[in-house]
Amino acid sequence: MxxxxxxxxxxxxxxxxxxxxxxxxxxxxxxxxxxxxxxxxxxxxxxxxxxxxxxxxxxxxxxxxxxxxxxxxxxxxxxxxxxxxxxxxxxxxxxxxxxxxxxxxxxxxxxxxxxxxxxxxxxxxxxxxxxxEERLHYVGAMVLGLNDALVELTGAIAGVTFALANTKMVAMTGIITGISATLSMAASNYLAERADGNKNALKSSLYTGIAYLVTVALLVLPYLLLPAHLYAVAFVIMLATVIFIILFFNYYLSVVKDEPFLRRFGEMAIISMSVALLSFVIGILAKNLLGIDA
Structure with missing residues (x-):
């Protein structure tokens, strides 16, 4: 034609x-x-x-x-x-x-x-x-590290932000908690995979640990960059970072694994935000009950 x-x-x-x-x-x-x-x-x-x-x-x-x-x-x-x-x-x-x-x-x-x-x-x-692709064999390990870091660190940081009222103090708390949790999670994953007879247990634990550590770094970063008195701003940025990480990772999974995007995104976002809210309330209550004047 x-x-x-x-x-x-x-x-x-x-x-x-x-x-x-x-x-x-x-x-x-x-x-x-x-x-x-x-x-x-x-x-x-x-x-x-x-x-x-x-x-x-x-x-x-x-x-x-x-x-x-x-x-x-x-x-x-x-x-x-x-x-x-x-x-x-x-x-x-x-x-x-x-x-x-x-x-x-x-x-x-x-x-x-x-x-x-x-x-x-x-x-x-x-x-x-x-x-x-090799990395797709360890998506489960990455999801484990990411989910655990989001839930634990979001809750921990939200709980101490207004209790300590100082970005540097919060950052220090987040870094110590995050690194300790990273090592613990990676070690637990390694032992669990070894018990299941996985020959690549070490590599699986590394993927879990890296996903956890990267998440920790992103959540703590606003507190490291902002002045000590802008803890409330750092807290808002941290929450926005959590949503972005969830959005980003679930989009990746929806493409490479053909999994439903909105349902998984909604589940992770609701869980992380709920834990953050609950931890925030606990932090305020603990501050008042213990008579901490920060």
């Missing part, structure tokens, strides 16, 4: 498909070069080549070269470094689903789009078969 035979709306759809294929080819090629697993590398390279072939097919209709979105390419590459290739591939898979739907619509007017729609579906199947 020639470009002159297409309506403006259909031509725009072809242009978008061409851009998507060019961007997909670039990203797949990038991931293939970084992937160490030979089978994964081979599949990614093949998929990139097919995307390139599709882009050339669309070019025969548009008669023009298209420019990929530079920021989008950069952003996807950055995500692959931060979250791993599974996260990026899952995002790509969602794009493939949209691409397949778009091709099915175009197939009514352009016959060759039907063939490409079938290939897009094969892409999706190949993607899910190849996903095998």
């Amino acid at each position: 020639k470009r002159s035979e297409l309506s403006a709306e259909l031509l725009a759809a072809v242009y978008k498909s061409q851009v998507d294929e060019v961007e997909g080819a670039i990203i797949y090629d990038f991931l293939a070069k970084r992937e160490k697993n030979p089978e994964n590398k081979k599949v990614l390279k093949t998929m990139g080549e097919e995307e390139t072939k599709h882009a050339k097919t669309w070019k025969e209709i548009t008669g023009e070269d298209v420019k990929p979105r530079g920021f989008f390419i950069f952003f996807m590459k950055l995500l692959s470094y931060i979250f791993g290739f599974t996260f990026v591939l899952k995002q790509m898979a969602k794009s493939e689903e949209k691409g397949a739907a778009s091709y099915n619509e175009l197939a009514q007017k352009i016959p060759l789009a039907a063939r490409m729609a079938e290939e897009e579906e094969q892409h999706e199947e190949a993607l899910f078969k190849m996903l095998d």
Whole structure:
């Protein structure tokens, strides 16, 4: 089919498909070069080549070269470094689903789009078969460390913030409590995994400990940065940080594990905020009952 035979709306759809294929080819090629697993590398390279072939097919209709979105390419590459290739591939898979739907619509007017729609579906199947990333084997360990740190540290910091009324004192308390809890949690996880016969118990405990320690650092940071008298501001920032961590981590899980985002986010947010509120009340009561004048 020639470009002159297409309506403006259909031509725009072809242009978008061409851009998507060019961007997909670039990203797949990038991931293939970084992937160490030979089978994964081979599949990614093949998929990139097919995307390139599709882009050339669309070019025969548009008669023009298209420019990929530079920021989008950069952003996807950055995500692959931060979250791993599974996260990026899952995002790509969602794009493939949209691409397949778009091709099915175009197939009514352009016959060759039907063939490409079938290939897009094969892409999706190949993607899910190849996903095998080490960090995903330890998501449970990371969830354990993250959840425990959020609940324990949010409660502890909320409880002492207005009792001590000093950001530096609160930070010191949080750091001591957090480091002790990190070591305790990592050791407990190691012993539990060893008891279950897990050969990678040490690595699992490291993931738990790192997740816990990072959470501790983020929650204590506002108290370290703000002046001593701005403890109330630090407390609000800490609560906002808790919500952000929960939002961020649950979005990651919703993508790589195909788990429901809103339900998990709601559960973690309600639990953490409830513990913070209860601990806050306990801290105020303890301050008054013990006659502490901070």
